[in-house]
Amino acid sequence: MVYINGSSIDVAAITLKDYLLKNGYSISKIVVEINNKIISKANYENVILSSGDVVEIVSFVGGG
Amino acid sequence: MNRYIIPSEEEIRFSLEKRHTKAVQDKLYNAKVAVCGLGGLGSNIAISLARTGIGSLHLIDFDRVDLSNLNRQQYKLNQINQPKPEALKNSILEFAPYCQIKTDFIKLNEENIPSLLSLDTYICEAFDRPEQKAMLTNTVLEKLPEKYLVGASGMIGYGSNHLMKTRKIMAHYYLCGDGLAEGDGLGLMAPRVMLCAAQQANTIIRLIMEKYEV
Numbered sequence: 001m002v003y004i005n006g007s008s009i010d011v012a013a014i015t016l017k018d019y020l021l022k023n024g025y026s027i028s029k030i031v032v033e034i035n036n037k038i039i040s041k042a043n044y045e046n047v048i049l050s051s052g053d054v055v056e057i058v059s060f061v062g063g064g
Numbered sequence: 065m066n067r068y069i070i071p072s073e074e075e076i077r078f079s080l081e082k083r084h085t086k087a088v089q090d091k092l093y094n095a096k097v098a099v100c101g102l103g104g105l106g107s108n109i110a111i112s113l114a115r116t117g118i119g120s121l122h123l124i125d126f127d128r129v130d131l132s133n134l135n136r137q138q139y140k141l142n143q144i145n146q147p148k149p150e151a152l153k154n155s156i157l158e159f160a161p162y163c164q165i166k167t168d169f170i171k172l173n174e175e176n177i178p179s180l181l182s183l184d185t186y187i188c189e190a191f192d193r194p195e196q197k198a199m200l201t202n203t204v205l206e207k208l209p210e211k212y213l214v215g216a217s218g219m220i221g222y223g224s225n226h227l228m229k230t231r232k233i234m235a236h237y238y239l240c241g242d243g244l245a246e247g248d249g250l251g252l253m254a255p256r257v258m259l260c261a262a263q264q265a266n267t268i269i270r271l272i273m274e275k276y277e278v
Contacts, residue, residue, distance in 0.1 A: 036234055040202070058201070058217070060201075061245040062193055063220050064191050
């Protein structure tokens with residue numbers, strides 16, 4: 001189980017980038033932290049989600 | 065033209081200390097806060113912080129004041145076409161004449177953020193576009209991890225007050241807003257943008273006062 005934005009999700013070995021794209025996230029509008037560490041955008045394709053990971057994806061909307 | 069006497073720095077500090085206590089005011093006076101983006105969020109954040117007695121503000125924006133800003137941003141008709149950092153600085157100095165204000169009329173990017181924000185302890189992300197919000201947040205959290213960052217996402221229309229929240233995302237990163245791209249009403253309106261800006265400004269003050277929980 002991987003915990004993403006508070007929900008437990010059963011994901012098989014998948015890279016962060018593939019997870020984000022499959023779930024409709026727009027890479028240019030997000031921030032991702034895993035286990036309290038910020039993930040550099042350049043690393044999205046190298047990071048593999050693994051059991052027990054606590055993931056927070058902040059998806060920004062416009063306005064300011 | 066009204067003439068008035070500008071009080072001394074001591075008089076202004078004493079007036080703030082009477083309300084907030086000296087212990088609190090000393091911490092606020094020594095704090096350095098950067099406001100990135102001086103639109104509806106940033107102009108309101110900067111004014112709130114300056115009124116509270118924050119000692120040093122760093123105002124950053126690449127834009128000029130436009131008529132379409134006046135529905136929610138703290139500018140006036142006679143400031144149209146002025147660079148926002150300079151216009152906002154001049155407005156703040158009218159009520160907080162001893163606030164140390166540094167201005168940068170520049171567009172922040174991944175390359176210039178680390179050096180431009182190096183002297184600030186607290187950083188407000190107050191941009192309008194989601195790509196810019198993400199760029200600043202990623203860059204600050206990756207390259208300036210010792211800073212405290214307070215951002216915003218979602219404050220459209222005239223939705224319920226109760227939807228506006230502050231969340232602690234990471235040890236040094238807080239996010240205010242309702243997170244919604246649409247809701248009651250279209251476009252940004254002054255009250256709700258101010259509601260979000262006020263949450264950001266109060267979060268900055270809480271961090272300065274070493275209150276780390278939301």
